[in-house]
Amino acid sequence: MELTNRNIISPFTRHLLKIPKAPPAPSQNHHDLPSFLTYAKQTALPETTTTYVGTKYEYTVQSTLRRFAFDLERIGGRDDAGIDLVGTWHIPGREFTPFRVIVQCKALKKKLGPNLVRELEGAFRHSPVGWRTSEKVAVLVSPREATKGVRDTLTRSSYPLFWMMMESDGALKQVLWNSKVEELGLAPLGVETRYSPLADATSDDRPRPDVVLAWDGSDIPDMGAVEDTISLKEAEWLSAWGCEDLPEAQKYELLTLLENSYPELTREIINGGVTEDFGPKKQQVLLLLKEKFKERFN
Structure with missing residues (x-):
């Protein structure tokens, strides 16, 4: 299981791709599972406390779901609507x-009922700014298997919802979703069973079955691979303007000029195509950029 989740999508890339930034984290002392475990040890936080158990589980979920291209950050606060990760x-x-x-x-550890699905629906309706869109899913993760009541409530919901059973060590055991998820274009999503290798060849324990999320029968690339793909796309986007080595501040200036003058070009380049009159537009944008940063282009 991958334990390092530090987000490497830069603020500029988020702006370019219109990916929202999560609300402020509830703690400045930790941001993922390794940093939380270090913090808990340094502060002698008892492992039996609700804070320890809940926070460790949230970071474990964050780490595990990175394997399936989820980029999540822990949030919290008075107005979080019960949301732990976004x-x-x-x-x-x-x-x-x-x-x-x-x-x-x-x-x-106790049996979980349909009321939790209704609570998840409430969180869906009260998502933070940046998550108030129709292209959104809500996920409830628990160490317990979904009961019949939970499955029935999930099926009847008018929102795209997931239920995941995940053990405290991050082993994924069950993934369920309703038809509203597939209506978003997620029909190729599937679940496959994998068997963990024996930890000890001399042990009598059998390999345990875990489940993984798949896409059209193939493994979903993990978030690290996605971040590499995004970095390459950003480099291609800058290269299209001949601005591969721009400092961060000037990248923002280029993007601002585009959004104000030719907003359609931003998405066209990202999506792999440009208009026939791209050349003249490019020259106009670069002239404006030179006027603002003459020392960069001398």
Whole structure:
């Protein structure tokens, strides 16, 4: 399981691809599972406390779902509507136009009922700014299997919802979703069973079955691979303007000029095509850029 989730999508890239930034994190002392475990050890936070168990589980969910192209950040606060993680889902074909995702984590050992699905629906309706879009899914993650009542409520919901059963170590055991998810264009999504190798060849334990999310029968590239793809796309976008080595501030200036003068060009280049009159437009944009940063182009 991948343990490092530090987000490497830069603010400029988020602006370019119109990927929202998550609300402020509830803690400045940790941002992923390794940093939380270090913080908990340094502060002698008891492992039996609700804070420890809940926070560790949230970061475990964050880390595990990166394997399936989820880019999630932990949030929290008085007005979080019960949402623990928010982010984007970069499924194949939607790497640059990802779905928005909100996640609730319930690290509870007791039986979970349909009321949690209704709570997830409430979180869906009260998502933070940047996640108020129709291209969004909500996910509830718990160490418990979905009951019949949960499955029935999930099926009847008018929102695109997922239920995931994930153990405390991040092993994914069950993934369910309703028809509203498939109506978003996620019909190729599937679940496959994989068997973990024996930890100890001398042990009598059998390999345990875990599940993985697949896309059209193939593995979904993990978030690290998606981030590499996004970085290459940004480089291609800058190269189209002959501005590969621009400092960050000037990248923003270029993008601002485009959004004000030729907004259609931004998406056309990202999507792999340009208009026939791209050349003259490019020259006009670069002339404007030179006027603002003459020292860069001398």
